[in-house]
Amino acid sequence: MSRTDFSMKLCRKNNSLNLRQCRNRYSIFWEVPLSLLIVTLFFLWYLISRFVEKAFPEAVIQDYWLLRLCVSSIGYGCILIPGFVAYKYVNATGYLDRTDLGCFGRIVKLCLGEPDPDLMKTAESSTSSLVQTRSSSKKAFQLLYCFVGLQVSYLVWGVLQEKIMTQEYRNSSDETANFRDSEFLVFVNRVLAFAFSGIHLIFTRHPRHNCPLYKYIYCSLTNILSSWCQYEALKFVTFPTQVLVKASKIIPVMIMGKVVSKKKFEYYEYVTAVMMSIGMVMFLLNNNGSDKGVKETTISGVVLLAMYMSMDSFTSNWQSELFSAYSMSSVQMMCGVNLFSCLLTGVSLFSQGILFRSFEFMTKFPSFGMDCFLLSLCSATGQLFIFHTISTFGPVVFVIITTLRQVLAILLSCFIYQHHLSTFAVFGVAVVFIAIFLRIYCNQRLRNIRKQQLRSTQG
Numbered sequence: 001m002s003r004t005d006f007s008m009k010l011c012r013k014n015n016s017l018n019l020r021q022c023r024n025r026y027s028i029f030w031e032v033p034l035s036l037l038i039v040t041l042f043f044l045w046y047l048i049s050r051f052v053e054k055a056f057p058e059a060v061i062q063d064y065w066l067l068r069l070c071v072s073s074i075g076y077g078c079i080l081i082p083g084f085v086a087y088k089y090v091n092a093t094g095y096l097d098r099t100d101l102g103c104f105g106r107i108v109k110l111c112l113g114e115p116d117p118d119l120m121k122t123a124e125s126s127t128s129s130l131v132q133t134r135s136s137s138k139k140a141f142q143l144l145y146c147f148v149g150l151q152v153s154y155l156v157w158g159v160l161q162e163k164i165m166t167q168e169y170r171n172s173s174d175e176t177a178n179f180r181d182s183e184f185l186v187f188v189n190r191v192l193a194f195a196f197s198g199i200h201l202i203f204t205r206h207p208r209h210n211c212p213l214y215k216y217i218y219c220s221l222t223n224i225l226s227s228w229c230q231y232e233a234l235k236f237v238t239f240p241t242q243v244l245v246k247a248s249k250i251i252p253v254m255i256m257g258k259v260v261s262k263k264k265f266e267y268y269e270y271v272t273a274v275m276m277s278i279g280m281v282m283f284l285l286n287n288n289g290s291d292k293g294v295k296e297t298t299i300s301g302v303v304l305l306a307m308y309m310s311m312d313s314f315t316s317n318w319q320s321e322l323f324s325a326y327s328m329s330s331v332q333m334m335c336g337v338n339l340f341s342c343l344l345t346g347v348s349l350f351s352q353g354i355l356f357r358s359f360e361f362m363t364k365f366p367s368f369g370m371d372c373f374l375l376s377l378c379s380a381t382g383q384l385f386i387f388h389t390i391s392t393f394g395p396v397v398f399v400i401i402t403t404l405r406q407v408l409a410i411l412l413s414c415f416i417y418q419h420h421l422s423t424f425a426v427f428g429v430a431v432v433f434i435a436i437f438l439r440i441y442c443n444q445r446l447r448n449i450r451k452q453q454l455r456s457t458q459g
């Protein structure tokens with residue numbers, strides 16, 4: 001007998017109650033098992049992840065990236081498995097169909113419930129009018145604002161990240177040590193970004209939030225996994241190789257856009273994407289010649305970079321999809337994504353013992369704490385710009401801006417350290433910029449043609 005049948009039987013015993021009152025009265029039949037299920041699965045999975053982690057000696061885990069990925073993923077299961085089972089349970093029992101949801105029910109609805117279609121229409125119409133007024137007057141300024149914001153925050157972020165991962169920390173008792181747990185840095189970045197966006201949401205006005213929270217899990221998971229792959233890949237490929245691969249990210253982002261959002265791209269968009277990638281490869285290959293051969297690119301490196309590219313492309317496309325489906329603000333997106341990133345990385349770090357180890361390092365070397373804080377501040381500011389760019393211009397423009405960031409960083413270092421740029425590298429940069437201008441030009445032309453067509457059909 002299903003749970004619904006059981007509660008209906010109880011209802012029938014009490015003739016004075018109508019169907020709705022019965023379902024509300026006996027809501028306990030849904031809520032108690034659901035809470036027990038979530039708590040039990042969480043602890044069960046936590047024990048499993050501890051067991052798996054203890055089953056392999058630390059040295060073995062450190063030696064094999066695939067094993068490390070498995071251990072981390074099993075840790076993420078503490079959140080994903082109970083969440084998935086709760087989702088299935090709620091759908092199977094029709095728990096959210098009840099009209100009078102209590103406090104527990106409202107939390108479940110916030111996490112798993114789809115919004116009322118009427119509310120969605122109101123939210124959509126208010127944001128579309130906002131976009132229309134923006135599009136005519138402020139778009140160019142907005143693009144410049146996103147561009148400068150992303151360049152500045154991630155330029156400083158890159159410098160701090162390199163400092164933390166490479167410098168030797170020294171404390172007052174003259175002890176020295178290096179910090180190695182990159183996953184912890186990802187965690188602190190997410191905690192501050194979550195706190196930052198949460199406080200912003202409390203004190204400022206935002207559109208009504210319609211998106212069920214569980215939808216953020218997908219992009220949150222791919223975001224932290226792509227970061228992980230990026231850090232791990234550096235153990236198998238050189239930094240310039242990684243930058244080189246990342247420079248052609250626009251192509252996977254477009255492919256993923258077709259898969260996730262069924263987007264259609266014009267021919268000129270494909271042509272300019274390929275031109276940009278070729279230009280970047282020409283620029284980077286001729287500019288990093290001296291680093292070649294330091295580390296040999298292995299299969300592991302290639303696999304990790306491929307995983308990074310696909311997950312990173314999915315992240316921005318999924319976020320863009322959520323922006324258009326649920327009409328939310330970029331701060332709401334930032335809060336939702338970082339909430340799950342904190343939970344996923346926090347549980348995983350805790351079960352692996354890295355959380356305590358890193359906090360211990362922080363107390364031993366206070367300057368590390370300060371660096372972490374500054375890094376997280378840059379990361380949070382950077383994320384504000386990332387989400388604003390994706391919501392206003394979409395993932396492809398975002399990836400073009402991040403690609404340009406790499407060109408500018410290298411040009412800046414050439415300028416500061418008086419490095420010589422080869423003719424081929426200069427040609428590469430020229431190809432990138434020609435591709436960008438071509439894209440803008442074609443985009444504008446296409447818009448004008450469409451406007452004219454619209455006018456002639458209306459006239």
Ligand SMILES: Nc1ncnc2c1ncn2[C@@H]1O[C@H](COP(=O)(O)OS(=O)(=O)O)[C@@H](OP(=O)(O)O)[C@H]1O
Nearest residue numbers: 186189223227246312315316319379383386402405
């Ligand atoms: N779409 C989206 N949403 C949220 N966060 C994002 C997104 N894209 C990039 N990032 C974060 O930006 C940091 C730099 O990432 P990348 O090195 O992949 O970017 S870049 O292509 O080099 O610019 C990196 O931060 P850390 O994870 O803290 O290292 C990424 O996670």
